[in-house]
Amino acid sequence: MRLSRYFLPVLKETPSDATIVSHRLMLRAGMIKQEAAGIYAWLPLGFQVLKKIEQIVREEQVRAGAVELLMPTLQLADLWRESGRYDDYGQEMLRIADRKKTDLLYGPTNEEMITDIFRAYVRSYKALPLNLFHIQWKFRDEVRPRFGVMRGREFLMKDAYSFDIDEASARKAYNRMFIAYLNTFARMGLKAVPMRADTGPIGGDLSHEFIILAETGESQVFCHKDLVEMGAPGANVDWDNLQGLVDQRTGLYAATEEMHDQARFEAEVPDASRLSARGIEVGHIFYFGEKYSKPMKAVVAGPDGVEKPVHMGSYGVGVSRLIGAIIEASHDDNGIIWPDSVAPFDVQLINLKTGDAACDSACQGAYEALTKAGKAVLYDDTDDRPGAKFATADLIGTPWQLVIGPKGLAAGEVELKRRATGEKTSQSLDAALNRLTA
Numbered sequence: 001m002r003l004s005r006y007f008l009p010v011l012k013e014t015p016s017d018a019t020i021v022s023h024r025l026m027l028r029a030g031m032i033k034q035e036a037a038g039i040y041a042w043l044p045l046g047f048q049v050l051k052k053i054e055q056i057v058r059e060e061q062v063r064a065g066a067v068e069l070l071m072p073t074l075q076l077a078d079l080w081r082e083s084g085r086y087d088d089y090g091q092e093m094l095r096i097a098d099r100k101k102t103d104l105l106y107g108p109t110n111e112e113m114i115t116d117i118f119r120a121y122v123r124s125y126k127a128l129p130l131n132l133f134h135i136q137w138k139f140r141d142e143v144r145p146r147f148g149v150m151r152g153r154e155f156l157m158k159d160a161y162s163f164d165i166d167e168a169s170a171r172k173a174y175n176r177m178f179i180a181y182l183n184t185f186a187r188m189g190l191k192a193v194p195m196r197a198d199t200g201p202i203g204g205d206l207s208h209e210f211i212i213l214a215e216t217g218e219s220q221v222f223c224h225k226d227l228v229e230m231g232a233p234g235a236n237v238d239w240d241n242l243q244g245l246v247d248q249r250t251g252l253y254a255a256t257e258e259m260h261d262q263a264r265f266e267a268e269v270p271d272a273s274r275l276s277a278r279g280i281e282v283g284h285i286f287y288f289g290e291k292y293s294k295p296m297k298a299v300v301a302g303p304d305g306v307e308k309p310v311h312m313g314s315y316g317v318g319v320s321r322l323i324g325a326i327i328e329a330s331h332d333d334n335g336i337i338w339p340d341s342v343a344p345f346d347v348q349l350i351n352l353k354t355g356d357a358a359c360d361s362a363c364q365g366a367y368e369a370l371t372k373a374g375k376a377v378l379y380d381d382t383d384d385r386p387g388a389k390f391a392t393a394d395l396i397g398t399p400w401q402l403v404i405g406p407k408g409l410a411a412g413e414v415e416l417k418r419r420a421t422g423e424k425t426s427q428s429l430d431a432a433l434n435r436l437t438a
């Protein structure tokens with residue numbers, strides 16, 4: 001992509017209404033534009049990152065055995081009347097009436113709808129276990145939308161729903177999502193800690209939140225320090241037998257504020273290992289058994305022919321919130337530092353003297369070679385001064401900067417800069433291209 005043909009409205013000034021660094025940087029880097037409180041337009045750079053994150057989430061869901069579908073954003077109020085949540089949900093729900101005065105709502109979550117889909121088709125235990133997910137926009141009329149995409153009103157969520165014949169099997173489904181979440185967040189360069197959590201309006205009695213530690217986090221959390229460095233188990237696990245891995249991570253104390261028990265914390269965790277910090281909730285998983293299947297009559301016949309309500313769980317990832325969380329975890333004074341896996345571009349190609357025949361031709365060659373090798377290149381071919389080009393590249397956080405200027409070219413050299421470390425090396429253009437495409 002040539003920057004002169006792209007749409008990257010970077011801001012020079014720091015927006016005054018943004019109080020946390022990820023929100024400020026997303027606005028300054030031209031990733032999002034606020035359209036109403038908690039409602040954002042995703043500009044090209046932000047949209048690119050959103051798609052990358054969505055794809056990682058999708059791949060890890062599929063690896064764990066979940067199947068993708070897509071449910072609508074608008075739902076019938078009558079479905080929610082069946083579960084009893086239509087009145088309970090209160091003012092967070094955006095209620096809408098169509099021209100025929102049918103009550104609709106903009107979905108804040110999809111337990112009712114997926115249960116309705118399930119009961120329409122599934123009659124027998126033979127179709128189980130089943131886990132269906134979608135990645136779809138949600139709306140919650142939050143009292144205090146803030147921190148940019150971190151607490152929006154309209155936000156992108158991955159939500160998965162598992163169906164099992166009994167509690168033992170449902171716990172296996174829960175474990176698969178538990179491990180999939182650790183792998184998902186690790187692929188984005190994040191250290192996520194699973195913590196016992198309150199179930200709120202979703203319900204049930206077993207629930208974990210996945211928390212990224214960050215000073216600007218909205219929740220207070222308490223845990224054993226070792227959990228932060230425990231890492232993700234990776235894809236090569238026995239997906240049918242995950243209890244040991246889950247036990248390892250749930251055996252040490254970790255709780256969000258609502259579930260915190262100070263006496264237990266002090267009794268179970270030695271002083272030096274106690275961590276009390278702020279955290280960002282990037283995922284939340286629930287096991288709630290028959291809470292929806294019973295009132296909505298989603299039943300399956302077991303091997304004995306007897307019909308019983310299916311056991312369910314739901315599993316959410318805050319896809320749009322993750323962008324804020326990643327920036328909170330990875331930035332410096334100059335801007336964003338994208339982990340390679342979610343970066344909107346792999347390489348920023350900086351032409352220090354656009355219009356100079358040698359620079360233009362070397363840049364054009366590099367652009368073509370990198371693009372051919374499958375790299376996403378943002379080529380700064382604008383007339384901006386070198387300082388401004390460097391500042392933009394640092395601000396938008398592209399992992400590599402390839403800098404080509406007249407002096408260097410005369411000496412047979414270009415400069416390669418790694419954004420994360422700031423390390424710069426001079427080398428021939430061929431060597432730099434080899435390095436970037438290795």
Ligand code: 5CA
Pocket residue numbers: 108109110111140142149150151152153155157158159160202281282283284285286314315316317318319320321
């Ligand atoms: N139905 C369940 C799981 S599918 C559910 O809705 N869970 S949730 O309420 O915990 O939301 C799932 C995830 O969505 C949260 O962990 C969080 O990362 C994200 N999320 C929730 N509310 C917002 C919001 N207002 N803005 C951005 N992300 C949000």
